[in-house]
Amino acid sequence: MKKILLHPSYYPSIVQMAAMVQADEVVFEIEDNYQKQSYRTRTYIAHSNGVLLLNIPIKHSIDGSKLKTKETIVENAFPWQSQHWKSLQSAYRTSPYFEFYEDDLIPLFQDPVSSLLEFNLKAFQLICELLDLDINYTFSEEYFKNPQQLDLRFLINPKLKNDFNLQDYNQVLNKDNEFHSNLSILDLLFNEGPNAQNYLETQQLHFFV
Secondary structure, eight states, X not given: OOEEEEOOOSSOBHHHHHHHHHOSEEEEOOSSBOOSSSXXXXXXXXXXXXXXXXXXXXXXXXXXXXXXXXXXXXXXXXXXXXXXXXXXXXXXXXXXXXXXXHHHHGGXXXXXXXXXXXXXXXXXXXXXXXXXXXXXXXXXXXXXXXXXSEEOGGGGOTTOOOOOOOOOOOXXXXXXXXXXXXXXXXXXXXXXXTHHHHHHHHOOOGGGO
């Protein structure tokens, strides 16, 4: 039985989504301390100039103390939602499935956001609905340094340049025929549509071997 532990993230990377699809049970880590510059608040998309980072600003504690991810609040003084949506429109409006999914996605870039965790879970649940994915998940109740589940929490770190050997798929903004691997699940969704489910199910992930 494949039972994995990983962090909720902002429109998960393709490797994260593939791991969840192929697992029998997912445990979301919510008892960790928030760390900046991770997939908790960022996702990467293909753009005309290459790869573009979309980042959610968060409110830091006034006294500088550590916050748990589940306590982290989004900073809405900056119009990040509208800017992210404009970036997605610019990047994917010519992709095969952007118009098919945009009406479902746009409320997440318009409705008020407070809790980072709640927003990430809401986005994740919507992706599951759009791709008809039935992912069984629960939440951690305490932080374990050595969990019983397969520990995939390292996947939250975008600085880890692991070669996951993901299969190429057609990317509309594939500049100079350079395939950009392991972008946001949104890239796969807009380019492959319903076929994204099969793609996620069939990737050979080394940590499951």
